[in-house]
Amino acid sequence: MLKEVITKYYSDLRKEMGQHHFYITDAGKCQRAIFFRFKKAPAEAMEPRLLMIFDHGDHIHQMIMKALFGARKMHVVAAEVNIPPQEIVSGRADAILSDGKDLYVLDIKSINGQIFRNLSSPKSDHINQVQLYLHFFKLKKGILLYVNKDTQELKEFLVDYNQQICEYLLRELSLLKDKIEKNIVPPRISNLSDKWQCQYCQFKEICKIAGPEEVDWNLFKRKIEAISSMRTS
Ligand code: SF4
Secondary structure, eight states: OHHHHHHHHHHHHHHHTTSSSEEGGGTTSOHHHHHHHHTTOOOOOOOHHHHHHHHHHHHHHHHHHHHHHTOSSSEEEEEEEEOOOOSSEEOEEEEEEEOSSOEEEEEEEEEOHHHHHHOSSOOHHHHHHHHHHHHHHTOSEEEEEEEETTTOOEEEEEEEOOHHHHHHHHHHHHHHHHHHHHTEEOOOOOOGGGTHHHHTOTTHHHHHHHOSSOEEHHHHHHHHHHHHHHHHO
């Protein structure tokens, strides 16, 4: 009884997310998956267990922030800070910290124990996010703090602002916005190092049907609707 209620809560929440604008977490991610999300394309249901893991991450953030609010060496200037409004992307940094000399954007990532143990440098998609926070807050230094969900161990990495990375990421989002408006489905990921995203993608099935190249969304939509009605009849 409760399982259904909790599953519905998380599924509805997820459906509401990110269908109208880009989030900073989209930067550098698969453009096709973001396109499908905007167009509300048929997606595989996400396991409620996975959705609850995201929420668990929020509790870890609160725990870290509690410790930082009580710290002396580094103090919290602001927590949960939205980037200044502009038309391309929205996002909220976990905190802006000060060591009395410099300001730092803090981004907290909770990850599972196995990934944590093998982590010797920050993940590229996390660096992209911090870069954009730095860009919009006009700051030069960021900290990526990884928390092992199983043991609460910590690893931290400093990130220096890189204007070229930011310009590239914003240009890519702007090109994607154009494709969304013109109804052009972007090509499939071709870069091997980015393929890990396909493993967790909710659009795997329709992505396979679309093929590797760009396609017209309106034609493709009719195709998937026809396939879906054949399956249900
Ligand atoms: S399956 Fe891979 S290439 Fe296709 S939409 Fe998902 S992440 Fe992108």
